Each structure stands twice: as structure tokens, then as C-alpha cells.
Amino acid sequence: MSDNGVQNSVRLSSEEQRRRRTRSVVLALILGGLVAFFYIITVAKLGSNVLNRPL
């Protein structure tokens, strides 16, 4: 906290904000990619057994 009670914070320049936005988008794509990756390898690993379950 600063003297006047306003919390100190780092002010990012527009270039830094752009870089942060790009990092966020790439991170979101990686997380989405991981979801798809785990889904696909699970189906591939189970193979035809994916249908072999009690109804």
C-alpha cells in the first residue's frame, strides 16, 4: 500500500500488454490442445473397447 492508500501496481506499456495478451492466447490454445490430445489418445488407447461396456 502506498501513503495515500492506493495499492501499488506495475503499469504495463501497450507493448507489454500486447505481449501479455499474446501469451494468454497461446496458453489458452495449449490448454485446449491438451484437452483434445488427452481425448484423442484415450479413444485410440481404448480402441474398440470403448463400445464394450454394460448397458
Next chain:
Amino acid sequence: MTVSERIEAGKTAAGTEWVAAEAGDYIALLKPRVMSLVVFTAFVGLVIAPLTLHPVLALASLVAIAVGAGASGALNMWYDADIDAVMRRTAARPIPAGRIEPGEALAIGIGLSVGAVAILGLIANWVAAGLLALTIAFYAVVYTMWLKRWTSQNIVIGGAAGAMPPVIGWAAATGQVTVESLVLFTIIFLWTPPHFWALSLYRSDDYRAAGVPMLPVVRGVAATKRQILAYAVVLAIAGMLPAVIGMATPVYALIAAVLGAVFVALAVQVWRMADDDPQMLPARRLFRFSLLYLFMLFAVLLVEQGLDRVAVLAG
């Protein structure tokens, strides 16, 4: 300086000016060029193995091996940031340039290592996963932390890590380490010293400034040239081994013989080069050709296997 003082002053833990990282910096941290060679050689090991993996699982295994290689690169950059900052070739890497914090690189390296080994174990088998873990540990601990700063034989012994991808690929398909996969290991293992020593001949000032005991720095240019020639001759012979043990055809043997002869001829040119040659063009030529040599040998093995599979399907 406390962490808050450091952040206030816009400094990274390495003492450099803090600069916001681009997404590309995180890719650079994983050494994509090294990764591409790892993926290619692992792919060849996986495809020419006698047992086949489900195509999706094979692709996923390659992703895991690539991520494991990237994790090794991140751990290497974390530990070597002080050396990288001194050398022209590596000064712009994300940690010495102040775009990624060393601790962040360490966390990424460890996190990706654990993830890559676990995923490879779950989708392929635990033999391949164990080999991947061993390779990452060997590269990050034995080579980076110990050998690199200690002995001029650093890349000879450390080259074992770079030679492992085809063995891991083969193990991912078969669950075994066999003579065939060890032959692929031997080729890359013998290829590594002449490849890196050719580079270190014309970058020796960089290595000297950074205090890395590369062969030209410790033993001199003449000794390095002799060693390059000796390794080139042994490599040219080892390059023929796949045909000798029956995992490749005489066509491969012919191509390997021609490529090996060119490799030796270029090593002879390096050997004849003056020790104080300012350009060291023969060393640059050998470095470039060595990349082509390894790519071609593995590509021929891959094509032969592909033709075999087509022949089986057709007939």
C-alpha cells in the same frame, strides 16, 4: 536486493533488465532446432521397428519425446544462463536477454519432463518412458551440470543423450532395446563429436571467453582436427552397420558408403586447414555437411522401411 526491490528496479533474478516475454520466447526455451532432429531420429526408430504402434499413439509418443527434448533444453538454458550470456551465439536466448526468469525456466523444464515421461509411459510403455527419463537426466545433470564445464570430452560422453531418441522411438513401438536400435544409437553417438568440434573450431573464442573447456580451447586446434578425422573414419564405417546386420538393403550400404567417403574427405580438408585460418571454411563446410549426412542416413532407412510396407500391402 529483495524480490520486491528487484521487481521495482525492473531487474530479473539474473540481474538483467526485465523485458516482457513473447510467446516465441517460450518456444525458443525448448530449443526447437535440436527438438526437430530429436523428433526425426525418434520417428525413424519408431517406424523401422518390427512392431507397429497405433498411428495416433505413435504420433502422441513422438509429441511426448519432443516435449521431453524441449524440457532438457529448458533445463540446459536454466543452468547455462551465465555461459550463454557471454557467447555471441547464445547471448540472445530468453534467459540471458532478460525475457524469461531462470526460476521460470527451471519450473517449465521440470514440469515438462515429468509430464512427457508420464504420458509416454501411459500411451506407449514404461521401458520407453524410463529411457526418456534417463536421457533427460543424463543431458541436464551429467552433461550440462558436470561434463560441459569439466572436461574436453564433454560432448563425447554427453552425446549419448542426443543419440538416445531412436532407441526411445524403437522402445515405444516394441518395449525393448535391441541390437538394431543400438546401431542407430552408435551412429549418432559417433557423429556428435566431429559435428560439434567442427563448430567449436570456428567458435573457439566464444567458448574460451565463457570458460567452456571445448577441445580446441584445451588441447588446441591441431589436436581437434586429428580427433575430427579419426571420428569421421570410424563414423563412416559405423554408418554401414545397418546394412551389415541386415536392417537395411545394399542400396543403403551404397549411399552410406558415398556419404561416409564425403564426410571423411571433408574431415581431411579440415585436417589440412591452417591452425590459424581466420575463416575456417573447411570446418564450416564439415559442420553443414554433418547435418545432411545424419539426415540422409536416417531418411534412407525410413524410405526403405516405407517401401517394404508398401510391398507387403501390395502383395
